Amino acid sequence: MSIETKQEFLERILAMPKPSCPHCNKTMQLWEVPPVTFSDGLGWGSPYLYLCFNDECPLYDQGWNDLKENYAQNASVRCLNYPGTDQFECMPVFSSQGAKGQIIDEQIMAEEKMLKEQTKKGFSILANCYVEKDTLTIIRLLTDPCEPVRVRIKAAEMMGDFGELESIEALRCMKTGNQAMQKAIEEAITSIHDRFFTRECPFCAEIIKKRAEICKHCSREVAGK
Numbered sequence: 001m002s003i004e005t006k007q008e009f010l011e012r013i014l015a016m017p018k019p020s021c022p023h024c025n026k027t028m029q030l031w032e033v034p035p036v037t038f039s040d041g042l043g044w045g046s047p048y049l050y051l052c053f054n055d056e057c058p059l060y061d062q063g064w065n066d067l068k069e070n071y072a073q074n075a076s077v078r079c080l081n082y083p084g085t086d087q088f089e090c091m092p093v094f095s096s097q098g099a100k101g102q103i104i105d106e107q108i109m110a111e112e113k114m115l116k117e118q119t120k121k122g123f124s125i126l127a128n129c130y131v132e133k134d135t136l137t138i139i140r141l142l143t144d145p146c147e148p149v150r151v152r153i154k155a156a157e158m159m160g161d162f163g164e165l166e167s168i169e170a171l172r173c174m175k176t177g178n179q180a181m182q183k184a185i186e187e188a189i190t191s192i193h194d195r196f197f198t199r200e201c202p203f204c205a206e207i208i209k210k211r212a213e214i215c216k217h218c219s220r221e222v223a224g225k
């Protein structure tokens with residue numbers, strides 16, 4: 001089981017609608033977790049979080065009084081959400097500017113723009129590969145973690161369309177935390193096998209004929225397996 005890269009995580013999050021703060025209904029802002037780990041050493045368990053930065057938010061507005069009365073702290077809390085979940089919690093802040101340094105909506109916009117351009121570029125390279133049946137370049141795009149997920153999924157689909165049996169090994173070795181991509185890779189392997197009337201031996205993983213009764217590599221009985 002591999003872990004989704006930060007980039008893959010970000011792409012997945014950006015594709016989903018932004019959550020609203022349950023306390024004030026305002027749209028929350030994407031926030032990059034600072035590299036400092038918190039005292040428990042666990043950080044936030046996510047590279048990005050959504051925070052409510054509305055200064056009129058009742059949770060935050062009330063927080064100043066509550067924390068002063070209960071803990072004699074000059075601090076308040078802002079509502080936080082774990083992207084992609086319905087989990088909302090409170091994050092302590094020590095000034096109205098607290099945590100604002102990491103608001104990354106603008107940076108995100110720039111990244112989004114770059115992502116779009118890179119996706120466009122990736123698709124045009126892939127279109128060329130399709131014409132030239134250039135599987136090597138397709139595999140390169142597919143396995144490059146810096147390529148946008150959409151480009152990589154497209155590359156996987158193309159491998160399914162005209163990849164050779166030799167490509168199966170490379171596809172099998174790819175492990176990604178992104179479910180859509182993993183699914184595209186599995187489907188590509190299935191399509192390649194379908195085109196060549198092959199499958200993998202359940203015992204030794206070598207490629208054998210779909211109808212084989214004995215594996216020619218490990219000599220084991222594979223009929224109906």
Ligand SMILES: [Zn+2]
Pocket residue numbers: 021022023024025026052053054057058059079
């Ligand atoms: Zn709020």
Ligand SMILES: [Zn+2]
Pocket residue numbers: 201202203204205206215216217218219220
């Ligand atoms: Zn075998």
